[in-house]
Amino acid sequence: MMKHLLKNHLLLHQQNQQKNNRLRKISVSFLLLLMANLAIAREPENLAIVKHNLVKYHDSGAYMNDIANVIQKALRYLELRVKRGDFQGKPAIVMDIDETALSNYPDLLALNFGGTKAEVQRYEDMGHDDAIPSTLKLFRFAREHHIAVIFITARFAEERKITEENLHKAGYTGFDGLIFRDGKYRTLPAAIYKAETRKQLEQQGYDILLNIGDQKSDLQGGYADESFKLPNPYYFTP
Numbered sequence: 001m002m003k004h005l006l007k008n009h010l011l012l013h014q015q016n017q018q019k020n021n022r023l024r025k026i027s028v029s030f031l032l033l034l035m036a037n038l039a040i041a042r043e044p045e046n047l048a049i050v051k052h053n054l055v056k057y058h059d060s061g062a063y064m065n066d067i068a069n070v071i072q073k074a075l076r077y078l079e080l081r082v083k084r085g086d087f088q089g090k091p092a093i094v095m096d097i098d099e100t101a102l103s104n105y106p107d108l109l110a111l112n113f114g115g116t117k118a119e120v121q122r123y124e125d126m127g128h129d130d131a132i133p134s135t136l137k138l139f140r141f142a143r144e145h146h147i148a149v150i151f152i153t154a155r156f157a158e159e160r161k162i163t164e165e166n167l168h169k170a171g172y173t174g175f176d177g178l179i180f181r182d183g184k185y186r187t188l189p190a191a192i193y194k195a196e197t198r199k200q201l202e203q204q205g206y207d208i209l210l211n212i213g214d215q216k217s218d219l220q221g222g223y224a225d226e227s228f229k230l231p232n233p234y235y236f237t238p
C-alpha cells in the first residue's frame with residue numbers, strides 16, 4: 001500500500017514537472033514574441049535624420065576609412081597566400097563592382113538615396129564612376145603578383161560596354177574576367193547567381209583565394225577561401 005502511494009506521488013510529481021516545463025517554454029516563447037513586436041512597434045528613425053547620417057558617414061571620411069580597413073585585411077591575407085604559394089589551381093580573386101571597385105556615391109546623393117529603377121540605370125549608364133582607391137590598390141597588388149582578377153557583377157549583360165569603359169577609365173586595366181548577370185540569373189537572387197558563378201570558375205581550374213563585396217549576397221554560398229565584406233549603408237541587394 002505504502003509502495004503504491006509512493007509510486008503515485010512520484011508519478012504526480014513527474015507530471016507536474018512536465019507541466020511546469022511546458023509552461024516555462026510557453027512563457028519564453030511569449031516573451032520572445034512580445035519583444036519582437038515591441039521592436040517592430042517602436043517608431044523607426046526619422047528618414048531625414050537617416051539620410052543626414054548617411055551623408056555624414058561619407059563626408060567625414062569614415063566610410064572610405066572603414067573600406068580601407070577591410071581592404072588592408074584582405075591585402076594582408078593575399079600577401080600571406082602569395083608568400084605560401086599553396087594554390088589549388090590558378091590563383092584568383094573575385095571582386096564585385098558597385099560600391100566595391102567603383103563608387104556610385106555622387107549618383108546616390110544626386111538621387112537623394114532613392115530614385116526609380118530607370119533613374120538609377122540612367123546614372124549607371126553614364127559610366128563616370130570613380131575607383132574606390134583602396135580596392136584599386138588591392139587590384140594592382142593581385143595583378144603584380146600574377147593573381148587573376150575576376151569581376152562578378154549583378155549588372156546586366158547589356159551594360160558590358162559602358163562598364164568595361166568605366167573600369168578602364170577608373171584604372172582597372174588587365175583584369176582576367178568580367179561576368180554579368182544574364183540568362184536564368186536575370187531573375188534569380190544575386191546571391192545564387194554569384195555563388196554558382198564562383199563554383200563554375202573553380203570548376204574551370206581557378207582557386208578563388210578571396211572574394212570581396214559590399215553586400216552579403218556577394219559573399220554567401222562559399223567557393224572562396226576567404227570573404228571580405230565592405231560597408232554599404234546606402235542600399236541592399238538580396
Ligand SMILES: [Mg+2]
Pocket residue numbers: 096097098099100213214215
Ligand atoms: Mg556592390
